[in-house]
Amino acid sequence: MKTYQVKGRPEGVRALDGLSISVEPGIVFGLLGPNGAGKSTTVKILTTLAAADSGHATVAGHDVAGDPARVRRSIGVVAQRSGADPVATGRENLLLQGRLYGMRGQELNRRADELLDRFDLTDAAKRQVKTYSGGMQRRLDVAIGLVHRPEVLFLDEPTTGLDPEARTAMWEEIGRLAGDEGLTILLTTHYLDEADRLSGRLAIVDRGRVVAEGTPDELKGELHGDAVHVDLVQPPPADGLSVYEALGRVPGVREIAVDGRRVSARADDGAAAVPAVLAALDQAGSPVAAVTVARPSLDDVYLRYAGRSFADAEGVTR
Structure with missing residues (x-):
């Protein structure tokens, strides 16, 4: 449970209302819902950036409230807004992130080179991040989240604002991360096609609750x-x-x-x-x-369980 206090609303705004999910290792788990459904609040709690009012959560086997330091060492986070320093170079951002996790010397340099190559940023490694395109910045954000080889990667709406070409490229990289490296990825999105394409399993969230859960094919197959x-x-x-x-x-x-x-x-x-x-x-x-x-589509699944279309729910302010 999570309620935010808002001026003029004594009862507050309930962001999470009994939301419960379980993510198997090595898959992309999609948390799908319209704006305001509670996706970002869920990520903040699971990544120790916010505290739940009640309930219990573990990430990579570590208690979020009881052992937040071990949780942080086990996860990588790509937030909706870029966390890169815009006046530093791409390589400097990677090196800084590695040092924050205790990496030094050749190990860190090799890891930075590896990630720059993987995300096609080698030629831009010495440029300030503020000169990067939107797609390049998002690729760098993901690379930063992977420097310390986390067990779980949180991607909070990673393709918002990207053009179709950059968005498709990001989809392909997310698929490779889960398929080739066995990384566990929690992906939040309000793009139905993104959740359908990337998620091995997903939960549809509405008003702070899970209203449906399963594989995309299972959920559509119910209709x-x-x-x-x-x-x-x-x-x-x-x-x-x-x-x-x-x-x-x-x-x-x-x-x-x-x-x-x-x-x-x-x-x-x-x-x-x-x-x-x-x-x-x-x-x-x-x-x-x-x-x-x-x-049947995921929009039809949402309509069945939430009682309104996904597009209409996007405009709802709770």
Whole structure:
């Protein structure tokens, strides 16, 4: 549990409300959720940067509250904002990080050279970090987090703000870190495609709680059939009863959800169900502007468990 005190709200803002996860060694575990879901607060607690109000956590076998020093030696952290010194060079940043962990001499120099080469930063090693592109800075951030060979690497929304090319390159490197080195990675993200591609297992977080957990394929596999998404010309009545009643009579259509002008449902055969769906909504006085049919996605999983679309949840302030 974690509650932040906020001026004007005596009860505070609850960032975590009984969130519980277990991460197996050697995998990429995705913590997926919209902005404000509690992902960054979770990372702060697990990396000893914040204290939980209640509960218990261990990282790499060490108690977060009882033995924070051993936790810190066992982890690497790549925060949302770069921790590199912008006026130092890339190599100087790596050397400084190594010294903070007691590394010296040839061992440290070899490790710095190894990481500069691995992250394609050798040619920029003597340049000040403030001259790096966004993608180069993020690669350096990951390299800094790996200097002391941690057992667990925390990546807190590592691709936010990157262009598509840099983002894809970061995805490939994260995959190599887990696959080639057996590193345990806790990845927080609000990008559905990122979580789907990288995570061996993931937890979907909403309002400080885990609402679904499993592999991406397991979670999507729970949603049998196709997703049918309909945009209405105008919002239905406030209670949406006419829409629920109309679609409830269409054979094979289930799990109906209404969110403003957006209507979502599942169908055994989405393409075959579309004509009947359109006719039913038209008869109910809710004409359709657009309709799409798709295979199950993580957005559909989120909608099922959280009761609203991921895009809408991104705009929610708790």
